[in-house]
Amino acid sequence: MIHVEHAVKTFAGGQQAVHALRDVSLHVAQGDIYGIVGFSGAGKSTLLRLVNGLEKPDSGTVTVAGQELGKLNKRELLKLRRKIGMVFQQFNLLEGKTVFHNVALPLELAGMKKEEIRKRVREVLAFVELEEKQDAYVSQLSGGQKQRVGIARALATSPDILLCDEATSALDPQTTEAILRLLQKVNREMGVTILLITHQMQVIQMICNKVAVMEEGKVVEEGSVLEVFGTPRAEVTRRFVRTVINDRIPEKFLAVVRAEQRNQQVELLKFIGDQVQEPLIAQLCRTEGLEVNILGATIQEMQGSVMSVFILQLIGEEALVAAAEKKIDAAGALRERLVWDA
């Protein structure tokens, strides 16, 4: 659906040029909810704007729904943009106008007939559950309601793709969740492919099926959400994953670990879905001469699956601990050793 190939984009800055994108490639399939995560300045905003031509790459190509953007003339580009909705962090609505007027605008721009506009606006407002606010002024709405209007406006022209620019970053956690559920509904019921950028890993966890991690103008890691959360490689990815899944020995138990005189290892275990069939931890506990101490355990839901995370302290002779590690790996759980300062 969306193919970005080797995109490079440099902005001329005051003192030095800003390299927003350094050879970035991205592939979004139809039906994806694809998340791009990164700290501010990582280039994700520029990457998002390549898709609807608000930014043009210095080199590289962008292909959306089979059309290469660089080869389109102005009119063709405007036409394509009507098939790509966009939602913004600051909503970017006309505050002094009614909800109806805002949602109708893209349809008026496209030259749709008044009667049809009325019907279509009602449809999308019903979809975002704001029917009764049709005649309210945007300035009278709450942040969550404004974003619903923003989504309704983006959906009015029945786009195939929805771009979300930090759509939930200005909202409180509860409203964020409601808006994310709405985006999920847009994806499932309307079949709209969603590309979103965020700096909140919770957003990725809650609705995305694929994720790309950006840092300094590069995609440093990408894959399915379960893969990336399960085995984060790049340091920046680990930092992001850590905001959702704790991968460190809990502060309170550090003392316990430090005080332990016998041979030990602290292991982080991740079980995804039901891929581990055997009662692994129970088996470890039954190992003669091996002491198993659970320092932490959480369950994360993502991508319709469940990820259980354990932090285990394994105490025993070196060979016993090594055998236990082997057993864990053989069972199919994701495992990594955690280190601590003595």
Added chain:
Amino acid sequence: MSTPGNITPAQAGFDFAAWFKDFFGIKFDKLLGSLGDTLYMLGWGLIIGAAVGFLLALVLVMCRRGGLWQNRVAYGIVNVYVNIVRSMPFIITLVFVFPLTKVIVGKTYGSTAMLVPLVIYISPYLARLMENSLLEVSPGIIEAAQAMGATTWQIIARFMLPEALSSMVLALTTGTVGLLGATAMAGYVGGGGVGDLALTYGYQRYNLPLLILTIVILVVFVQLLQLLGNRVSARLRSHR
């Protein structure tokens, strides 16, 4: 000694016209004529000046760095032109453009002829004020418009103008008050109007009551104008 059917004004009661002439030294009709001249210069000066000013403002906003029509040359020319005209006192502009006035109108006196220097004077001023109003429109709104496939003209007409309108009404009000001051000078040089009346009949003839009357009229007029401008602007802004 009056005969029936021949009633003198005095007998008909208070004669306003006679009292006015007596007290202010000019006929009431003369005052009305002057007011008409002022409103003529003000009205047309504002309409044409705002139209020209808007075009200049559009160039300033659209051609600036990062604008939708980014163009250094066009921006530079308009920017310098606006600065030059704005740095000239109106009375200088007035006489400076006499040749142009002559070409356009055919004469250099009368209210219509005065519209030429008035428009030249006020349009860059209005352009600056409207430029500021247009620049207040959030870049996010413009980006949203672009993202939904709006053409540049649609962006101007459907997004920038409506968003800037309230602020532009205030700008126009400020500009109108400035224009009113200029019409007084234009009138003195040869256009008629309330300013001419105050200077020629009030000041030069030591007619203090008339001078005061014209001042009162101008003060009340500006007050009403500002009130109207504020009201309209607030109404346009009421839902934000």
